[in-house]
Amino acid sequence: MVVNKGIRLLSTKAARFVPSGGVYPKGFVVGGIHCGVKKDGKSPDLAVLHNTFGQDANAAAVFTKNKFKAAPVQVLAATIKQKNGVGINSIIVNSGNANAVTGQKGMEDARAMAMVTDSVFGDHKDSTLVMSTGVIGNKLPIDNILSGIPKLELQVGDSHDHWLACANAICTTDTFPKLVSKSFEINGNTYTMAGVAKGAGMICPNMATLLGFFVTDAPVSAKALQQILSYATDRSFNSISVDGDMSTNDTIVAIANGAAGGDLIDNNSSCAESYFELQKEVTSFAQKLAQLVVRDGEGATKFITLKVKDALSYKDAKSIASSIANSSLFKTAMFGKDANWGRILCAIGYSDVSTAQSIIPDRTSVTFVPTDGLEPLPLLVDGEPESVDEARAAQILELEDLEIEIDLGTGGGQEAKFWTCDLSHEYVTINGDYRS
Amino acid sequence: MVVNKGIRLLSTKAARFVPSGGVYPKGFVVGGIHCGVKKDGKSPDLAVLHNTFGQDANAAAVFTKNKFKAAPVQVLAATIKQKNGVGINSIIVNSGNANAVTGQKGMEDARAMAMVTDSVFGDHKDSTLVMSTGVIGNKLPIDNILSGIPKLELQVGDSHDHWLACANAICTTDTFPKLVSKSFEINGNTYTMAGVAKGAGMICPNMATLLGFFVTDAPVSAKALQQILSYATDRSFNSISVDGDMSTNDTIVAIANGAAGGDLIDNNSSCAESYFELQKEVTSFAQKLAQLVVRDGEGATKFITLKVKDALSYKDAKSIASSIANSSLFKTAMFGKDANWGRILCAIGYSDVSTAQSIIPDRTSVTFVPTDGLEPLPLLVDGEPESVDEARAAQILELEDLEIEIDLGTGGGQEAKFWTCDLSHEYVTINGDYRS
DSSP states (O other): OOOOOSOOOOOHHHHHHSOSOOOOOTTEEEEEEOOSOSTTSOSOOEEEEEEOSSSOOEEEEEEOOOSSOOHHHHHHHHHHHHHTTBSOOEEEEEEEEOOOSOHHHHHHHHHHHHHHHHHHTTOOTTOEEEEEEEESSOOOOHHHHHHHHHHHHTTOBSSHHHHHHHHHHTOSSOSSOEEEEEEEEETTEEEEEEEEEEOSGGGSGGGOOOEEEEEESSOBOHHHHHHHHHHHHHTTGGGSSOTTOOOSSOEEEEEEOOTTOSSOBOSSGGGHHHHHHHHHHHHHHHHHHHHHHHHTOTTOOOEEEEEEEEESSHHHHHHHHHHHHTOHHHHHHHHTTOOOHHHHHHHHHTSOOSSTTSOOGGGOEEEEOOTTSSOOEEEEETTEEOOOOHHHHHHHHHSSEEEEEEEOOOSOOEEEEEEEEOOOHHHHHHHHTSOO | OOOOOSOOOOOHHHHHHSOSOOOOOTTEEEEEEOOSOSTTSOSOOEEEEEEOSSSOOEEEEEEOOOSSOOHHHHHHHHHHHHHTTBSOOEEEEEEEEOOOSOHHHHHHHHHHHHHHHHHHTTOOTTOEEEEEEEESSOOOOHHHHHHHHHHHHTTOBSSHHHHHHHHHHTOSSOSSOEEEEEEEEETTEEEEEEEEEEOSGGGSGGGOOOEEEEEESSOBOHHHHHHHHHHHHHTTGGGSSOTTOOOSSOEEEEEEOOTTOSSOBOSSGGGHHHHHHHHHHHHHHHHHHHHHHHHTOTTOOOEEEEEEEEESSHHHHHHHHHHHHTOHHHHHHHHTTOOOHHHHHHHHHTSOOSSTTSOOGGGOEEEEOOTTSSOOEEEEETTEEOOOOHHHHHHHHHSSEEEEEEEOOOSOOEEEEEEEEOOOHHHHHHHHTSOO
């Protein structure tokens, strides 16, 4: 077996999942350069986004619940709180070093990154959010970063290439940059949304560093943006991971500058319709971005969609999906193309559900939904194993994209979707030697 | 890289961890044969233990909390409950097939195994506990098992070889049989205890099938035995796994027949001293047996002891230890001999603890305690990274046995130990192709 020890080259996935063009929101510039955090002396490691609309933008953020929050997460959270999400115009991100568990110096470095960005982009105090991703426990090469910010400012722009440079500069072990953009309409106005994310370690979601941000030129109040971001993140970035099990650095930020005009979208009854339209747009957008993170799961050879139907509650459905998605035995079976539904059932059985009625063994069904468009293949129906056509199962398992549907048959009618990947030899190789 | 696809041969570990002799409790016979569950036509797959003392024995059991309990688990639980643990004289175990998710027929098969054992060994009704381990979702070859029981009865005995045969016959992907025995004294009486276990999938403890039973010739009331077994299991078999995250079949049984005489050990104040002595003996015995399961973790190359000190509660300490032990990123780092304490810290940070004061980042310390007897190597002291001697860290990580101490510094003084292994390429190979 040939293993790719520690180094992850741009794969053919890049060709399939990196867009060759896009539509980008008005009034934002972005960029990415190498400033000297990554030791190879050339990989991009500093990214920025800046609102050029001339009016303050609104921002919202969700971040890790880990007790050991990295310095940038603490600084970002304090900024969002202090400003109530109003007047946030920039995001500065370094990759290659997480600035986590770095003591008081780490806090000072994170604050310095934000302050220098404010100043270089000629903006008011506390208008920058800061993010870091990479190795834990090393001090930032802060001089390289601070002197890199003015160089980065010279490189920003709003073209597709600028967005791609930005997406590249936040990557660590990612094999391709993750960039999504789209246009949508609300109340007859056309808006645009674009965003980037990085992940790669999501095959073990508990400890991956997940960073992402997306921006829109729609006019959205800070409060509505925060609510919509939380809802969308639950159903996207937190549906490729266990809720609350994020790393020391995980952060997702949304910014809206209103540059495309139209009425303010707020969370009051007078704009309920536009609020829910935006919520829908943001959720599907966040899912696309989150799915790219799964596509690039470390060592992943499969992209797996888990759909849990007819649960008593959304929380139950998500908990069951998450339990399957995080089972090493399930994930290795998918890698081995083994229709081992026993492991799926087992993971359902030990999931953290709310009531004794949440899982009823003799009403539980498990089905492969083949992504080649052919007939679904039931594995278990109402708790009874089907006599499975193993040849057909093998055919389905050869596909890169797998979908598994779990019908709980509780009558509750709630459902959740979750996305995960398999657990391969390459995952072990990558993570057995990450620091060196 | 050479991988051992699906087949696990007796390793050199066998020579180190399988005893060449033992001391065995009075009044018990055991045995193991091939009856025709395993498809190779020769590997032992049926084991029995029977109390020959002439007086009924007492039994206690702990088993999986999985919602999809296998048929034998349901039957065993019902028997223990119905009999209040009194008058249980035999255990019958098949390996190679878990009799899980096998519907009504599975329940009938499990009951038949118990009934035939009662009858073959000339015992009264409902005196046998039944266990199964192996693949999920296939019906048992019940005729082979039932006709195997009389053949097995001809083979039982109380020698070391009989105990070894029994230990071998409950194995599935285990690379060596797990057998422990010891003598101990309570109130001037000498008692003996012996037990067997099987595991192998414990590297992913949520879904391993863990079976074990141990017996003693001490006189113990059924109630005291149950309490002691629960206490000991918490600190042994459930400290190599996540509480409540057991498989469809996990079961541990303890039986005491009183054949060695002495006063009854009960759970009342008049025998508090002997009760706690026995609790201590059973706990250390169960830990030894449980540690063998970790030693034989699928693909394991490291045996890792996690010690969490100065927690607010035992529950917190155990939850933190379990969180580290189950982190794929921590386990792959140990496989890769990488002193990546950031992953340890991260797993501490997302563990499920009871209060906001349970984890205080700037009081948390992490230390390697080398098993070569040299000085401990602090990695993190009161939340600040140490400048680690990487050469010494590398030396420590070369050892097969690793010990990591986490000092939470809460002032609560509670501690827990947890045992785990690393996550290797071979784990992926074994689990990617288990059924075939």
